[in-house]
Amino acid sequence: MSIITFIGAGQMASALTFPAFENGHEVRLVGTPLDRDVIDGLRKDNFHINLKRTLHEGIKYYQVEEMEEAIKGADAILGGVSSFGVDWFAEEVLPKIPRNIPLLSVTKGMIDQEDGSMMTYPEFWEQTEGGKGLSINAIGGPCTSYELADKDNSCVAFCGRNMETLHYLKSLFTTDYYHISCSTDVVGVECAVALKNAYALGVSLAVGLAEKKEGIGAVHYNSQAALFGQGVREMRKLLAIVGGNDDNIVYGAGDLYVTVFGGRTRKIGTLLGRGLSFDQAMEELKGVTLESIVIATRTARAVKRLDALGKYKKEEFPLLMHVDEIINQGKPVNIPWKSFEVEYDG
Ligand SMILES: NC(=O)C1=CN([C@@H]2O[C@H](COP(=O)(O)OP(=O)(O)OC[C@H]3O[C@@H](n4cnc5c(N)ncnc54)[C@H](OP(=O)(O)O)[C@@H]3O)[C@@H](O)[C@H]2O)C=CC1
Numbered sequence: 518m519s520i521i522t523f524i525g526a527g528q529m530a531s532a533l534t535f536p537a538f539e540n541g542h543e544v545r546l547v548g549t550p551l552d553r554d555v556i557d558g559l560r561k562d563n564f565h566i567n568l569k570r571t572l573h574e575g576i577k578y579y580q581v582e583e584m585e586e587a588i589k590g591a592d593a594i595l596g597g598v599s600s601f602g603v604d605w606f607a608e609e610v611l612p613k614i615p616r617n618i619p620l621l622s623v624t625k626g627m628i629d630q631e632d633g634s635m636m637t638y639p640e641f642w643e644q645t646e647g648g649k650g651l652s653i654n655a656i657g658g659p660c661t662s663y664e665l666a667d668k669d670n671s672c673v674a675f676c677g678r679n680m681e682t683l684h685y686l687k688s689l690f691t692t693d694y695y696h697i698s699c700s701t702d703v704v705g706v707e708c709a710v711a712l713k714n715a716y717a718l719g720v721s722l723a724v725g726l727a728e729k730k731e732g733i734g735a736v737h738y739n740s741q742a743a744l745f746g747q748g749v750r751e752m753r754k755l756l757a758i759v760g761g762n763d764d765n766i767v768y769g770a771g772d773l774y775v776t777v778f779g780g781r782t783r784k785i786g787t788l789l790g791r792g793l794s795f796d797q798a799m800e801e802l803k804g805v806t807l808e809s810i811v812i813a814t815r816t817a818r819a820v821k822r823l824d825a826l827g828k829y830k831k832e833e834f835p836l837l838m839h840v841d842e843i844i845n846q847g848k849p850v851n852i853p854w855k856s857f858e859v860e861y862d863g
């Protein structure tokens with residue numbers, strides 16, 4: 518038995534308590550300063566108010582002030598914040614983690630740099646004062662939290678610098694429904710699964726466009742599939758730009774699929790497609806975790822920098838550029854269908 522301390526009681530970290538606890542490990546779940554009500558609720562009856570699932574009896578719950586006690590004696594740390602908690606995690610959590618135990622993070626996203634390159638969150642954390650010398654690993658791949666809690670079969674990737682550490686982390690979480698590949702291509706896995714959030718917004722515009730035309734509930738798959746295909750094409754190019762292995766497109770495309778059908782990102786794309794302005798859509802979705810806005814903005818900024826430096830042409834990313842126009846310039850949805858046409862002679 519190992520002791521695993523989960524920091525951040527969001528939906529995904531809480532869902533991951535299922536495989537960990539079922540493997541016989543001691544599970545300690547620590548809330549962030551924003552998770553107070555979540556932890557209070559869990560202490561009462563094990564019900565997670567956001568995940569809407571009852572966690573296993575026997576999990577230990579901690580408020581943020583009790584974090585150090587929860588870390589004491591732990592064999593591994595699971596980081597559960599979203600992109601919005603990345604700085605808090607760097608400042609308040611990383612310095613408290615003993616250097617001899619590994620961190621596994623669920624956070625999906627990347628940070629754009631001045632030179633147009635993109636940095637993964639593990640790389641970012643490794644460079645912070647508190648992250649120096651820590652083994653920082655991450656989870657990517659298609660897996661929505663509530664379906665993991667319901668034990669639907671999921672295939673994900675754990676990535677990090679050291680294969681032995683990844684094998685250890687895998688041994689903690691692997692079950693007959695949670696299937697884990699391991700990869701030392703951190704930038705490849707992380708880039709693929711971060712980008713899917715930007716493109717999931719793009720694909721779900723078609724969901725809203727169909728509803729705008731024919732009423733709520735109307736569905737058309739041709740347009741969704743066209744945007745899905747274009748999204749995969751642009752993701753592959755971006756994967757090549759960051760130097761990730763092309764095979765990671767499996768995690769990116771799989772994650773795009775699950776997010777379009779079951780993710781929160783679908784909600785914003787749908788509202789925009791129906792004709793709401795970006796501000797109206799954001800107002801309607803107040804309180805929902807929407808990382809797609811952050812990653813689409815950052816990736817588009819990186820592409821525009823690369824274009825300005827003469828390294829790549831932004832016209833090669835028409836879907837990303839349109840998503841960026843919608844969310845950052847208040848432009849209406851007007852999918853650039855013709856720019857998706859290509860010629861291949863050869
Ligand atoms: N949900 C899913 O199905 C999946 C999610 N992921 C990834 O996991 C990560 C977490 O997602 P998920 O659990 O769903 O998100 P949630 O919004 O449920 O949880 C996010 C966590 O981060 C905390 N947090 C948010 N903002 C801050 C902040 N400013 N300072 C400190 N803590 C903060 C949250 O506190 P609070 O809840 O109070 O806001 C919560 O503990 C994301 O990067 C997501 O992409 C990966 C796979 C699947």
Ligand SMILES: O=C(CO)COP(=O)(O)O
Pocket residue numbers: 625658659660661662717772775776779780781782783806808
């Ligand atoms: O990452 C996810 C599934 O793998 C969840 O996506 P959302 O953040 O859109 O819910």
